Amino acid sequence: MTNSVLSKTPIVAALLALSSPAATAGEWDVSGSVGTELRTFFEKGTQPGQLDTFQPSLLLEGDVRWQSDNRQWDVVLVPYARLDGKDGQRTHADMREAYVRWTGDEWTVRAGLAKIFWGVTESRHLVDIINQSDSVEDIDDEDKLGQPMVEVSTIRDWGQLTAYVMPRFRKRTFAGADGRLRAPFLVENDLTRFDEGRDDDEDVDFALRYSHYFGDWDVGLSFFRGADREPRLVFDGTRGLLAPYYDDITQVGVDLQYTKEAWLWKFEGIVRDTPFQTFAAAVGGVEYTFYGVTDAGADLGVLVEFQYDGRSSDPLLAPQTIADNDIFIGTRLALNDAEDTDFLGGIVVDVEDGSMSGLVESSRRFGANWVGEIEGRFFMNTDADNLLYGFRRDSHVMLRLTRYF
Amino acid sequence: MFKRNLQNKLAAALAVVTLGFSLIAPVKADEAADKGYEIAARSDRSDLGFTSSEVTAVMTLTNSAGNTSTREMYFKTLEKENEEVGDKSLTVFETPRDVQGTALLSHAKILEADDQWLYLPALKRVKRISSTNKSGPFVGSEFAFEDFTSTELNKYDYKFIGEDEFDGMKVDVVERFPRYENSGYVRQIALVDQEVFQVRKIDFYDRKNSLLKTLTLKDYREYEGGVWRAHELEMVNHQTGKSTTLSYGDYSFKTGLQDNDFVKGVLKRIR
Numbered sequence: 162m163t164n165s166v167l168s169k170t171p172i173v174a175a176l177l178a179l180s181s182p183a184a185t186a187g188e189w190d191v192s193g194s195v196g197t198e199l200r201t202f203f204e205k206g207t208q209p210g211q212l213d214t215f216q217p218s219l220l221l222e223g224d225v226r227w228q229s230d231n232r233q234w235d236v237v238l239v240p241y242a243r244l245d246g247k248d249g250q251r252t253h254a255d256m257r258e259a260y261v262r263w264t265g266d267e268w269t270v271r272a273g274l275a276k277i278f279w280g281v282t283e284s285r286h287l288v289d290i291i292n293q294s295d296s297v298e299d300i301d302d303e304d305k306l307g308q309p310m311v312e313v314s315t316i317r318d319w320g321q322l323t324a325y326v327m328p329r330f331r332k333r334t335f336a337g338a339d340g341r342l343r344a345p346f347l348v349e350n351d352l353t354r355f356d357e358g359r360d361d362d363e364d365v366d367f368a369l370r371y372s373h374y375f376g377d378w379d380v381g382l383s384f385f386r387g388a389d390r391e392p393r394l395v396f397d398g399t400r401g402l403l404a405p406y407y408d409d410i411t412q413v414g415v416d417l418q419y420t421k422e423a424w425l426w427k428f429e430g431i432v433r434d435t436p437f438q439t440f441a442a443a444v445g446g447v448e449y450t451f452y453g454v455t456d457a458g459a460d461l462g463v464l465v466e467f468q469y470d471g472r473s474s475d476p477l478l479a480p481q482t483i484a485d486n487d488i489f490i491g492t493r494l495a496l497n498d499a500e501d502t503d504f505l506g507g508i509v510v511d512v513e514d515g516s517m518s519g520l521v522e523s524s525r526r527f528g529a530n531w532v533g534e535i536e537g538r539f540f541m542n543t544d545a546d547n548l549l550y551g552f553r554r555d556s557h558v559m560l561r562l563t564r565y566f
Numbered sequence: 567m568f569k570r571n572l573q574n575k576l577a578a579a580l581a582v583v584t585l586g587f588s589l590i591a592p593v594k595a596d597e598a599a600d601k602g603y604e605i606a607a608r609s610d611r612s613d614l615g616f617t618s619s620e621v622t623a624v625m626t627l628t629n630s631a632g633n634t635s636t637r638e639m640y641f642k643t644l645e646k647e648n649e650e651v652g653d654k655s656l657t658v659f660e661t662p663r664d665v666q667g668t669a670l671l672s673h674a675k676i677l678e679a680d681d682q683w684l685y686l687p688a689l690k691r692v693k694r695i696s697s698t699n700k701s702g703p704f705v706g707s708e709f710a711f712e713d714f715t716s717t718e719l720n721k722y723d724y725k726f727i728g729e730d731e732f733d734g735m736k737v738d739v740v741e742r743f744p745r746y747e748n749s750g751y752v753r754q755i756a757l758v759d760q761e762v763f764q765v766r767k768i769d770f771y772d773r774k775n776s777l778l779k780t781l782t783l784k785d786y787r788e789y790e791g792g793v794w795r796a797h798e799l800e801m802v803n804h805q806t807g808k809s810t811t812l813s814y815g816d817y818s819f820k821t822g823l824q825d826n827d828f829v830k831g832v833l834k835r836i837r
Contacts, residue, residue, distance in 0.1 A: 192666065194664075235835075264835065266826070276690050278689055278690040278691045303689060314831070316829055316832065320831075321829070321830075374681070374694070418694050420694050420695070422698045423698045423699075425694070425696065450698075450699070452698060452699040452701070452702055453699075453701060453702060453750075457806075458701070458702050460699065460702060497702055497703045498703075498706045499629065499635050500706070501706065526662060526664060528635075529635065529662055529663075530662070530663060530664075532664045565663035565664050
């Protein structure tokens, strides 16, 4: 299903661009990476059939770029694939990016699959809505599927204004029966429903984004109208499966950052109108960095963010979220050495029921082309009414070694 | 050899200043400051009107054991001729591959904090970052952020120390004191040649006033319009034994860059 998107417009457009006379000149850049990954789970899963202990994966990413001599035309292809040793649903391929772009003095037009990021906060990406999450990669909403779009953007003295027209919808990915980090019941993408119960999304989604800075303030405003990227998961009793329902929504968002000396003050807020309710959600906080904590010049950052979400807690009315009323506390240590060694640790606690999830991450470069990463996710004190309850035995450590070419 | 010479000269100069303090110091200090400023200004203004430049560079980091690692990058710079406004610059990394496309956009100010944005291509994320971290290492090198961003004339107070010889050239020796906050240096001693007025060497003294680093600028070449650029910069850290060299390719000037090429929105187009 997801693969059908790969074959259509962007590739055709790319081939057209490449077959034009201009393509004989220009500059090519080809790179990529191969990674091996091993997740180790500490406990047996809550569901029978879920994989035990080890989950190895192989990751492949390519990156092909062409730019015309006058720098006005770009073609970019970024294919990605994961081969998972245990979970068939986690084995998947995607075009993260595949687009043609024209850049003029004031205007930029891009057509194809692209990845867009909006926002400023660290613990939750609330205003960021263009791309669907590739949830089988990780549960942090930072891995995204390429979104088919036509993007028109202009940069002026008063800021950047960008319009997005998105003709195709991407369904969220979910772990399979063997997989970990999933709900007690499986999500079946073949049961997907859109607004008014249709099984295909024929609507074209639309978004508008304004971004600029005023002195120490960075400001972003966004508008989105289309199918929600988060599905409601509706239980299908006869099949014993969860069906994803993507409602038509209208969402406005604002993201702000105030940067003063070593302080970063951050805020993101949205108001979302769905067929069932209109609600607001926000995340905001502060990041402070102690610079030069060692003689070698390491930096230590401290982060605190509050998360609020006013959506209904009824799964029939709204996609459920962990971040309804939570506090995030985190720290970041960057050694600023030649190997770019860094450490990141954080914990999110639900203010109401005390459910906790923790994260520790570290990465460094080895030689010129290798990067090693270690990542641990921990679920603690999970309340039976909290979404994290489903992950209560999914605490794990992940090791990844990536070779860049 | 030279260093000892300079230290002797410094000692002599200090002795003169100290001895003569009660009689003539105020006038002398002013004169030394004026002359120091003039030399720095003549050097700074020698490339006035370069408008914009683009250049690639290879940075080689050498640790105390002699192991090296390299990173390739390119710089785009937009000149602000008004000396009360800083230049705008964009630094983009091409290697190591894992950070390819990572970019730093900087709008330099004179005494206020610079505006800086970092682009992280893996997430497609533009992050406004604090520029308080002036003295921190730039991508693990022996260059600090301020060594790149604090080249504006009016970021320093100056003092003329004397004349000397360096590498076969007659040079003016100028001491400079950062006026901006959060500098890692209490002072710097710069050698400026008397022929084409370019900075040839800078000694950096840390906050404890110990010699921290020495920057040597080599392979100066003249471009159209009398603009000079060094093509080999070597920074040696005397306290750690580490060093970093920065080798530049050929500069392109007046490449048509405008203010619009130095706004945060362009970062997302890099990769």
